[in-house]
Amino acid sequence: MEPQIVRIGIKPLPLTSALVKSDRLLVQTLTKNGYSCVLLAITNPRYRENCKSYFQSFKDSIKEGGFGAVPGGLKVPFPRSNEVNIFTGPHTGTTIGMLSPWIELGANDPLINEFSLQVLSNEIAYAQFLGVRKLLLAPPKDLNHLAVFTNSLNSILHKFSDIEISISLPICEDPQTNPATGELIPIIDPLSTWDMWNTIRIHCNYHRNLTVSLASPKQNIPEHVVNRWLLEPIRFYLISSSRFIPNSKGYPVLNKYNQLIIWKIIQKKVLDPPILLLHGVDKESDLIANLRNSSLEDKSSQAYLSVDGNKVYLGDLSFLEYLKYLIKSSPSHNQLLPIEEFTLKNLAMANLDRSELRSIKSLQTPLQPLSENLNNATYKVFEQDQAKYECYERAMISSLMDLINLPRFQHVRNLPNFGATAFNTSSLTVTEKGPEANVQQFFEYLKILVIGPGRGPLIERLFAAIKFLNLDLDKVHITAIEKSPTVMVYLSQRNQDFWNGKVDVVNADVRSWKPQVPTQSGFHLVISELLGSFGCNELSPECLYSVEQYCDPDNSIFIPKEYTSFVAPAISPSIYTKLLESNDLSKFHACYVPLCDEYDTLSSKYSKLWTFQHPLRNGNMKRQAHTTLHCHRKGTIHGLLGFFQAELYNGIIISNCPTGSGPSPHNLVSWLPFFMPLEQPMQLTDDQELAIFVKRDTAPDRVWYEWSLESYIYLALPSETTISRSSNNSSSVIDQPGRLSMFSSTEQNGTSRSSLETEEYQVRVRTGTTRIHNTNGMFHSMKL
Numbered sequence: 001m002e003p004q005i006v007r008i009g010i011k012p013l014p015l016t017s018a019l020v021k022s023d024r025l026l027v028q029t030l031t032k033n034g035y036s037c038v039l040l041a042i043t044n045p046r047y048r049e050n051c052k053s054y055f056q057s058f059k060d061s062i063k064e065g066g067f068g069a070v071p072g073g074l075k076v077p078f079p080r081s082n083e084v085n086i087f088t089g090p091h092t093g094t095t096i097g098m099l100s101p102w103i104e105l106g107a108n109d110p111l112i113n114e115f116s117l118q119v120l121s122n123e124i125a126y127a128q129f130l131g132v133r134k135l136l137l138a139p140p141k142d143l144n145h146l147a148v149f150t151n152s153l154n155s156i157l158h159k160f161s162d163i164e165i166s167i168s169l170p171i172c173e174d175p176q177t178n179p180a181t182g183e184l185i186p187i188i189d190p191l192s193t194w195d196m197w198n199t200i201r202i203h204c205n206y207h208r209n210l211t212v213s214l215a216s217p218k219q220n221i222p223e224h225v226v227n228r229w230l231l232e233p234i235r236f237y238l239i240s241s242s243r244f245i246p247n248s249k250g251y252p253v254l255n256k257y258n259q260l261i262i263w264k265i266i267q268k269k270v271l272d273p274p275i276l277l278l279h280g281v282d283k284e285s286d287l288i289a290n291l292r293n294s295s296l297e298d299k300s301s302q303a304y305l306s307v308d309g310n311k312v313y314l315g316d317l318s319f320l321e322y323l324k325y326l327i328k329s330s331p332s333h334n335q336l337l338p339i340e341e342f343t344l345k346n347l348a349m350a351n352l353d354r355s356e357l358r359s360i361k362s363l364q365t366p367l368q369p370l371s372e373n374l375n376n377a378t379y380k381v382f383e384q385d386q387a388k389y390e391c392y393e394r395a396m397i398s399s400l401m402d403l404i405n406l407p408r409f410q411h412v413r414n415l416p417n418f419g420a421t422a423f424n425t426s427s428l429t430v431t432e433k434g435p436e437a438n439v440q441q442f443f444e445y446l447k448i449l450v451i452g453p454g455r456g457p458l459i460e461r462l463f464a465a466i467k468f469l470n471l472d473l474d475k476v477h478i479t480a481i482e483k484s485p486t487v488m489v490y491l492s493q494r495n496q497d498f499w500n501g502k503v504d505v506v507n508a509d510v511r512s513w514k515p516q517v518p519t520q521s522g523f524h525l526v527i528s529e530l531l532g533s534f535g536c537n538e539l540s541p542e543c544l545y546s547v548e549q550y551c552d553p554d555n556s557i558f559i560p561k562e563y564t565s566f567v568a569p570a571i572s573p574s575i576y577t578k579l580l581e582s583n584d585l586s587k588f589h590a591c592y593v594p595l596c597d598e599y600d601t602l603s604s605k606y607s608k609l610w611t612f613q614h615p616l617r618n619g620n621m622k623r624q625a626h627t628t629l630h631c632h633r634k635g636t637i638h639g640l641l642g643f644f645q646a647e648l649y650n651g652i653i654i655s656n657c658p659t660g661s662g663p664s665p666h667n668l669v670s671w672l673p674f675f676m677p678l679e680q681p682m683q684l685t686d687d688q689e690l691a692i693f694v695k696r697d698t699a700p701d702r703v704w705y706e707w708s709l710e711s712y713i714y715l716a717l718p719s720e721t722t723i724s725r726s727s728n729n730s731s732s733v734i735d736q737p738g739r740l741s742m743f744s745s746t747e748q749n750g751t752s753r754s755s756l757e758t759e760e761y762q763v764r765v766r767t768g769t770t771r772i773h774n775t776n777g778m779f780h781s782m783k784l
């Protein structure tokens with residue numbers, strides 16, 4: 001799929017539409033002027049008046065007990081030709097429909113609600129007839145009856161299965177000004193509009209045809225609000241002309257924060273970018289237009305249309321030109337993490353079908369390099385991660401230095417003139433016939449084992465490290481064990497062509513491999529990269545444990561030396577929707593590698609689960625961890641994101657934790673996170689605690705993870721209340737085993753129990769829980 005071109009549309013003023021009269025002429029003229037689409041109201045004020053008077057007479061007849069005058073008898077008239085704004089024609093392909101904002105879909109009065117639903121149904125049916133498939137709907141007016149609104153909306157979504165309804169909302173509440181002082185009052189809940197959308201979407205069970213359209217903010221808004229919206233299906237991003245300011249030449253420009261939001265949205269949503277929708281640019285009284293009209297000679301950017309001899313103002317095209325410039329300059333204002341840029345670019349080039357991207361097919365299951373052979377393209381993608389190989393090379397240099405400082409390996413150091421020829425690793429020239437020729441037997445080889453070299457990038461780096469240290473290659477013996485027979489063909493060729501056969505390349509599974517010659521045992525350095533997104537999920541512990549018997553447990557060095565798994569609660573409505581649409585509950589019990597534009601963590605930190613250190617010394621590969629995390633912000637958790645951090649050697653760290661969990665380079669691109677979904681999303685309000693349980697379990701032939709969550713709030717209760725409630729066991733919400741976890745803040749400070757009678761207790765109350773997922777690895781496991 002090619003990266004999608006960002007489109008710019010326009011919402012003309014109702015007056016402009018009325019003056020032009022022909023919707024076809026208006027849409028075609030505006031698209032000729034450079035807009036991709038035009039938003040028009042489906043019906044006009046005449047329809048509103050007609051509907052309202054029908055409703056009034058219906059209500060009157062109910063009162064009078066007239067014929068058929070029961071609420072069920074309401075039948076709102078369908079719009080007539082003089083009551084619609086859009087007619088058939090080729091232009092409907094570039095027309096977006098706006099549903100009437102005057103209806104009250106959320107009215108608690110059943111009659112008004114039914115009336116509104118019927119008006120909406122009529123408008124949608126007409127839009128469907130025209131082939132206008134994307135419709136914009138105004139937000140609910142009465143937040144106290146949101147359920148009424150969503151119930152009507154839900155029935156509409158089910159009735160019109162090919163229509164997309166986009167609810168328009170401000171990206172964030174606008175701050176109010178204190179009328180007395182004129183000062184801005186800070187926004188209490190910057191996620192309030194997101195919260196409204198989230199409720200609507202949950203009520204409608206993540207319906208695929210329900211999207212959101214966001215209005216750009218008046219003031220700068222917190223970054224976490226933008227990030228939250230980026231996970232949502234944003235169809236239109238509305239930009240009012242009032243958000244623009246004139247630059248020094250009088251041209252309209254956006255301020256920095258509005259520019260950044262647009263760049264972030266179009267970059268992160270490059271696979272399906274929203275349409276940028278300008279409105280208000282055809283206001284005759286527009287400040288910027290007036291300013292420019294008076295200061296500039298050039299009026300060429302003012303668009304007009306001649307209708308019945310009159311000039312109708314279509315707006316100032318410099319707004320459109322500015323947005324085009326913003327889109328064009330987006331690549332030089334990168335808002336993405338290196339891994340996001342890398343994977344989105346690869347995805348955009350992968351020529352995926354659009355519907356595939358939205359389906360469960362786009363959810364990859366994690367690679368299993370142990371049980372499946374990777375293909376050439378996958379290895380090539382790995383090899384693009386220069387930062388990873390640089391870390392490995394540094395770890396190799398550092399570990400080799402430590403080894404050659406040992407008295408027994410002094411002889412490996414420094415050969416006169418060595419390095420002049422032998423370590424040109426791209427055409428390695430070794431003078432001996434074979435690795436053991438000319439080498440006196442009393443020398444101890446420095447024996448290095450590379451496990452799973454793939455196409456050889458780690459071996460290449462190993463030669464670079466040896467060259468850097470100017471070691472005597474004759475006294476180094478390198479064995480490489482690769483289990484995939486297919487990549488072995490490439491690796492053997494590379495060994496002959498570039499490494500002069502210096503590497504003893506073995507095609508075997510390291511777990512069943514046995515050394516054939518003395519140089520193939522007693523390894524001093526073992527290098528591998530069998531790490532998955534969650535650390536141990538590519539079964540590195542199992543593979544590395546099997547070679548410990550051929551190493552010196554006290555002196556051998558393993559790269560990586562250790563790796564730790566982490567988790568964080570994940571927000572991912574997009575993955576949840578895909579899993580839901582699969583109609584297969586078992587899919588909620590498998591693990592995935594998500595696309596990088598469809599997840600975020602709800603907590604700012606990650607919870608550490610477990611660590612594998614090499615050598616392991618014992619064969620216990622089972623692990624489990626029960627940890628807690630604090631979530632400051634509200635949100636819906638759709639799963640857990642798994643990450644890892646690996647220490648390659650003495651402080652050289654690699655990790656895929658996005659905000660870092662240690663001094664790892666920020667530009668690693670190999671590992672997206674690991675995703676463990678929840679069958680039932682979990683709602684959290686602000687400042688809740690999350691308890692996470694994850695287990696790594698094993699059987700002789702496989703390894704799997706199980707996971708579950710619980711959420712808690714802390715309540716401050718006077719001590720008497722706490723004691724009486726818990727002593728009579730009347731409350732099931734108070735954490736019963738947690739009577740141990742009930743604690744007094746003063747008690748923690750060392751004050752005696754007897755002095756606490758009137759103190760406050762903090763009680764940890766469980767507010768939610770999930771089931772245990774993937775019990776006994778029934779749905780997902782990694783084959784051994």
Ligand SMILES: C[S@@+](CC[C@H](N)C(=O)[O-])C[C@H]1O[C@@H](n2cnc3c(N)ncnc32)[C@H](O)[C@@H]1O
Pocket residue numbers: 369370373374379382383451452453454455456457458481482483484487508509510511528529530531543
């Ligand atoms: C993640 S890839 C890394 C490949 C290479 N190091 C790179 O950076 O491109 C893991 C490699 O280890 C190999 N492998 C996995 N388990 C193995 C085992 N038990 N024995 C030998 N090779 C194994 C796989 O075939 C694959 O080539």
